[in-house]
Amino acid sequence: MPSPRRATIADVAAASGVGVGTVSRVINGAPNVREATRTSVLKVIDQLGYRPSHLAASLSRGTARTMAIVVPHLTRPSVVMRLAGALTVLDEQGYDTVVCNVDTPQQRDHHLAALTRRHRADGVMVVSLRLSRQQLESFRRAGVPLVTVGVLAPGVPQTITDDVMGGRLATRHLLALGHRRIGFVGDTAHRPSVTHLGFSSSQHRLSGYRQALAAAGVGYNPGLVRRGPFGPANAETLTAGLLARPDRPSAIFAASDTQAMGVLTAADRCGIAVPGQLSVIGFDDIESAALLGLSTVRQPLENSGAEGARRLCALLRGERVRPLRQQLTLEVVHRASTATFRVSGRPRSEAVRPGRGGGRAKGRVACTGQPCLRRPEKGNVTRRPARQCVDALAGNWR
Numbered sequence: 001m002p003s004p005r006r007a008t009i010a011d012v013a014a015a016s017g018v019g020v021g022t023v024s025r026v027i028n029g030a031p032n033v034r035e036a037t038r039t040s041v042l043k044v045i046d047q048l049g050y051r052p053s054h055l056a057a058s059l060s061r062g063t064a065r066t067m068a069i070v071v072p073h074l075t076r077p078s079v080v081m082r083l084a085g086a087l088t089v090l091d092e093q094g095y096d097t098v099v100c101n102v103d104t105p106q107q108r109d110h111h112l113a114a115l116t117r118r119h120r121a122d123g124v125m126v127v128s129l130r131l132s133r134q135q136l137e138s139f140r141r142a143g144v145p146l147v148t149v150g151v152l153a154p155g156v157p158q159t160i161t162d163d164v165m166g167g168r169l170a171t172r173h174l175l176a177l178g179h180r181r182i183g184f185v186g187d188t189a190h191r192p193s194v195t196h197l198g199f200s201s202s203q204h205r206l207s208g209y210r211q212a213l214a215a216a217g218v219g220y221n222p223g224l225v226r227r228g229p230f231g232p233a234n235a236e237t238l239t240a241g242l243l244a245r246p247d248r249p250s251a252i253f254a255a256s257d258t259q260a261m262g263v264l265t266a267a268d269r270c271g272i273a274v275p276g277q278l279s280v281i282g283f284d285d286i287e288s289a290a291l292l293g294l295s296t297v298r299q300p301l302e303n304s305g306a307e308g309a310r311r312l313c314a315l316l317r318g319e320r321v322r323p324l325r326q327q328l329t330l331e332v333v334h335r336a337s338t339a340t341f342r343v344s345g346r347p348r349s350e351a352v353r354p355g356r357g358g359g360r361a362k363g364r365v366a367c368t369g370q371p372c373l374r375r376p377e378k379g380n381v382t383r384r385p386a387r388q389c390v391d392a393l394a395g396n397w398r
Contacts, residue, residue, distance in 0.1 A: 007048040007049060007050040008050070009023050009024065009027075009050070011048055011050065012041065012044050012045055012048060012050050015044045015047075015048065016037075016040055016041045016044045018037060018040075018041065022037065022041070023041055026038050026041040026042065027045075049141070065094065065095050065096065065122045065316075066095065066096045066097070066098060066120075066121045066122055067090050067095045067096070067097050067098070067121055067122060067123050067124070067125065067309075067312065068097070068098045068099075068100060068111075068115055068120065068121035068123075068124045068125070069083065069086055069087075069097060069098070069099050069100070069124075069125045069126075069127065070100045070102060070108070070111050070112065070115075070124065070125070070126045070127065070129060071083060071099065071100070071101060071102065071127040071128070071129075072101075072102045072103070072108075072127070072128055072129055072197055072199075073101075073102075073103060074099070074101040076258070077257070077258065077284070077286040077287065077288070078256070078257075078258075078284045078286055078301055079127065079128070081286065081287070081301035081302050081305070082127055082149060082150070082301050082302065082304055082305035082308075083099065083127070083305060084302055084305065085301070085302035085303060085304065085305030085306035085307075085309070086125060086149075086305035086306060086308060086309040087305075087309075088306060088309075089305075089306045089309035089310055089313070090309050090313070093309075093313050095122070095313075098120075098121060100115075102129060102197070104197075105192070105196070105197055108129055108197065109135075112126075112131070112135050112138070113138070115139075115144065116135075116138040116139055116141075116142040116144055117142075121144070122145070122316055123144065123145035123146070123147075123312045123313075123315060123316050124139070124144055124145070124146050124147075124312075125146075125147050125148070125149060125308050125309065125312055126146065126147075126148045126149070126151070126153070127148070127149045127150055127151075127305070127308075128149070128150040128151050128199065128201075129148075129151060129197060130151055130192055130197070130200075131148070131151075131153050132192075136153060136154065136155065136156065139156075140155075145312060145315035145316055146312075147159070147308050147311050147312045147315065147321075148308070149304050149305060149307075149308035150201075150304065152325075155324070156324065157308075157311045157312075157315065157321040157324050157326070158324060158325050158326065159304050159307045159308045159311065159326045159328065160304075160325065160326070160327055160328070161299045161300075161304070161327065161328050161329075161330055162327060162330065163200075163201045163204035163205050163208065164204045164205070164207050164208040164211070165208060165330060166204075166205055166208060166283060166297045166299065166330045167204065167205035167206060167207060167208020167209045167210075167211070167212070167253070168208040168209075168211055168212040168215075169208070169297050169330060169331075169332050170205070170208070170209070170253045170281050170283060170297045170332065171208065171209045171212035171213060171253055172212050172216075173281060173295070173332045173334070173338065174251040174253065174279060174281060174338065175212065175213075175216050175218070177251070177279060177338060177339065177340050177341055178340055178341035179249075179250045179251035179279060179341045180218050180250070180341075181221075181224065181247065181248075181249045181250050181251070182209075182213070182218075182224065182249055182250070182251045182252070182253060183224040183225070183226070183239075183242045183248075183249035183251070183252040183253070184206055184209050184224065184225045184226070184252070184253050184254075184255070185226050185227075185235050185238050185239055185242070185252055185253075185254045185255065185259055185260075185262070185263055186202035186203075186205065186206055186225075186226075186227050186254070186255030186256075186259065187199065187202035187203075187227060187228070187229070187230050187255060188227045188228055188229060189202070189203045189227070201255070202227070202230075202255040202256070205253075205255045205283060206225070206227075206255070209253055223245070224242065224249050226238035226239070226241060226242055230256075230258070230259070231258065231259075231262070232258055232259065232261045232262035232265065233262060234259075234262065235254060235258075235259035235260070235261070235262025235263055235266075236262035236263070236265045236266045236269075237262075237266075238262075239252065239262060239263045239266035239267070240266045240269070240270065243266060243267065243270045243272060243278075244270075249278070250277075250278065250279065250341050251278065251279035251280070251281070251338070251341070252278065252279070252280050252281075253281050253283075254280065254281070254282045254283065255283055256282060256283050256284055257282035257283060257284045257285065257286045257288070257289045257294060257296055258282075258284075258286070259282070260280055260281070260282030260283075260289075260294055260296070260337075261282075261288075261292070261294075263280050264280060264292065264294070264337070267280070274337050275336065275337055275338055275339035276339070276342070279295075279337065279338040279339055279341075280294065280295070280337045280338065281294075281295045281296060281297070281332075281337065281338055282294050282295070282296040282297070283296060283297045283299070284296060284297070284298075284299060284301065285297070285298035285299065285301070285333055286301070289333075289335075290335070292337070293335045293336030293337055294335055294336075294337045295332070295333060295334050295335045295336075295337045295338040296332075296333050296335070297330055297331070297332055297333075298330065298331050298332070298333045299328070299330055300328050300329070303328065304328055307326060307328070311326070
């Protein structure tokens with residue numbers, strides 16, 4: 001069945017009883033149009049579903065063209081890095097960019113609806129946000145060029161990485177170092193709803209973790225998996241619970257570098273040396289990961305944003321973008337936070353905690369799951385006299 005013909009500016013002029021020039025002035029916001037006429041023309045534009053060519057209008061006026069980037073949780077480091085890559089490319093191509101931040105499903109729906117009604121931008125990039133079939137269809141009907149980064153979208157150019165593979169890579173790294181009791185700290189899984197944006201990367205990385213354990217003949221222990229709201233503070237609390245177990249893990253895979261920071265903090269508070277008594281690997285390779293000496297799975301965050309922007313620009317030039325699904329490569333970056341498993345669990349005498357500077361690692365202390373008291377001037381952990389030193393790793397080799 002042939003698609004219906006798109007309304008033209010001539011159709012709007014005829015239905016409004018005005019000339020094409022008047023319609024053009026209304027679209028461009030010119031002041032020399034009577035308010036009644038402006039209201040009438042805008043009503044007809046909505047009724048006919050007319051979409052003015054913002055590209056043609058901007059070229060005729062000699063003004064910059066505009067792209068919109070819709071991102072979740074703008075202040076998160078991984079989002080900032082993706083956005084930086086995209087903005088660099090769009091700036092080089094002469095585009096102005098509008099960034100729409102999304103913290104709730106309602107904000108997401110508002111921004112997407114606004115971008116498909118009247119022509120707000122020449123093209124749109126959506127980062128890490130799932131789009132419904134109805135939303136994808138709205139972009140198609142409106143003729144707005146669309147690409148996604150970090151999320152699948154049928155029929156749309158998409159730049160992604162394989163989070164399941166990333167989970168396997170992180171876990172294989174720890175297995176290759178001899179670890180068998182490997183914990184996981186990540187996000188609580190939520191389906192998209194009126195209250196949740198439905199991120200799935202942590203769940204996919206957990207799937208990769210389980211696959212790697214199974215391939216190595218290591219049984220899955222749900223007691224070593226802790227999930228909660230995203231953020232370093234929540235990850236610290238989840239990790240404290242793991243480290244309080246009598247059979248605590250010798251290594252932890254955190255679903256993001258941000259959560260890995262919480263893991264490192266919990267280990268520090270419990271007096272557990274990294275990597276002497278606990279190896280930690282994150283995911284993303286944000287800028288602070290290198291400063292902390294954090295081993296991680298590097299996903300090309302800036303490059304993914306840049307590639308998405310390049311593909312969007314190609315759509316604006318009328319080029320056919322292939323393949324629709326562009327998958328970028330992941331790699332493990334081995335730094336100071338992961339080391340070979342030692343049955344005794346005793347830290348090397350020279351071991352230091354990543355990002356903590358010099359100093360000899362302290363002895364083993366039983367973690368209660370509660371924050372330990374500190375002596376700020378020395379930066380060490382105050383041991384509680386009623387607690388005895390225990391070796392939670394010896395005897396648990398699998």
